[in-house]
Amino acid sequence: MIRFGLLGCGRIAKRHSDLLGGNHIEGAIMSICWRLFFGDVVSVHARAATALAKIETEDTAVATLKFRNGALGIIEATTAARPTDLEGSLSILGEKGTVEISGFAVNQIRHWRFVEEPVGCECIRPASSKRLKSAPLMSQKLVGLQVGRALAALSVAYFHSWHVTMQFPPDTAYPIPLLRDYGELGVHFFFTISGFVICMVVTSPRFAISSFVTQRFFRIWPLWIGTSIVYLYLTRYLGRGPNQTIGAFFYSLTLLPTEGNPFYDVGWSLQHEVAFYLAAALIVPRLGTYALIAFLSLCAMADHTLSLGSLLF
Template sequence: MNSTPTAYQDPVRPEVPLPRGAATGPSDVAAGPPDGTGEPRDVATDLRETRAEQVGSGPALPERRGARSGDRLYVLDLLRFGAAMMVVGFHLVAPSEVWGADTATLFTHTVTQFFRYGWIGVEFFFVISGFVICMSGWGRTLSEFFVSRVTRLMPMYVLAVLLTSAVVLLGPPPGNDLSVPQILANLTMVQSLLDQPSIDTVYWTLFVELKFYLLFAVVVAVGATYRRVLLFCAMWTVVALFAQATETRLLQVLVEPLYAPYFVVGVTLYLIHRFGPSLLLWATLGMSAILCAVSLTARVDGRQTHYAVALALFSAFLLIMVAIALGWFSWLRWRGLVTIGLLTYPVYLLHQRIGQLVIREFRDLGMAPWLLLGTIVIGVLLLAAALNVIYERPVARMLRDRLRADFARVRAEPTRR
């Protein structure tokens, strides 16, 4: 099985007051696979959000107290890291072929069996991404949304492609046969459209994420409101079901029917977090959760993994996400979780192919499997921390400043020739 991964009230009011003391908007907690750093939002942004919510006919829905405060949802950082470590275990613990021996013997049956379900960390990522991207895109212009996504994803991704390519090319045959076109195509994140294989199979999830960003960019372009986001969820669900039922290849490539309900679950949970629960939102969440449950059948093999276990794991995760949406984890504010969250993306990008290559090189040298595994995981975490400090954050900051300046120039000269 190739399964890898790349923030209450119902009555309507005519006015939406700015929350008392709200100096910033929601932090841009990443998604992920993907995303981690927060970008401060000022009062002007909050006011734009308030006005945007009131665009259209009828009064706006009031927002749950504190839903737009500057408080980061720290628990999402913890969840993202946990999902990433499940995927790490799926790639580095579960596969016996990587170790050249039965991993149930090397790491115990219980540990190995648990990490055989580590692929479900990808589904967890998609739900978190739906929540976070809706949160980070709310009240932003299309250019702001574009800049936030590019500067969050691309710097680390490009470096990961280059680092992984270098390690593979320096490694032993027959797995070191990368071509220049393959490396160049992978740098774009759309290598599958260019008929080139991914250098590291975890990259396929980033392409799925990218398509979600492009779809949600339509909502950002017209201005995210409760009504528009709900309509987006409904339309995406209908089109995804149609694409799956008719096997229309173009629609399948565009809307990802297998994974669309996970993103919709995340988006709906953010609406619950922002506006509070309602029958309509619970119904939308329930429908999407059912579609997720059905889609899990395509991800289990019936031999080493079983549907009942996968469903139990996803159900437990969904209950945690519902609790987060309802604000039950607002007490969790340990800032160390921010650091942990920042490691998720580079760890996700770097662990698989490099880690498996190291295992194959050292597994027969008499090193205890647990020691070798621990050394690799700690090494990847340290590498991720170092790259985040010395490369990812400064490069992202530089790109963000330059892109914002470029878009400001475009807005200032709309008829430039």
């Protein structure tokens, strides 16, 4: 079974409608590769229509094909998708595996699974495609981001450990000067990576706010609540500050904005993360990333000019 889909918004049709020779001729010309991959076609059933664009040729077409070797194929093509391109993909469902090639220019391997791994195919697919079990919002983890996260985590961990060991007697600790002085910048690097990743997630065509909120909740709150309870117990021996009341403890579990740090002070960064998740999920799918940038810029200016940062983040 083979499927070819090209579902676009028809930018060519908008600008050069007088030059178009039909949707399949202009928009789905790469379907010629079918004969190269799968052999001769013995029968075709197709239907085309001018669904939306004001042109003299069709802007939408579907077809079913039967190949001489017995395989069946489907073609779906349109330049009438609105408001933007939906997809371009080539899917192959074979006896021993499945492959889907997609991407803006049909140049990315989105799915690659076989009963037995083909010999000699490593050069035509990314190594990370071995891990593509399904197609989540981000089907391929970016290796560079994972390395960046690891470096940021290590720098922050060292920075905090130095603040603990600096109480030791002189000449008993040997710090790494760069990490001792600038390790805290790893937190800002985390924020940068998080902003990039979350924007990729919320701009996905398959983004759903319900699943997004559920995933974020189970990623953050169980561990946060558990560590906060442990910290509450330890304060019996470490002592509590004047603002570390039981009421403040329960309120800080929500990760809602606080005046100053939450009960367990390291949770301040999670408060920022949760605020950003909420803003990105509500703004980007409806208004785009530029609207999110504008909103965050206004929040930053308000924080510096009106001293309202504690109300926003």
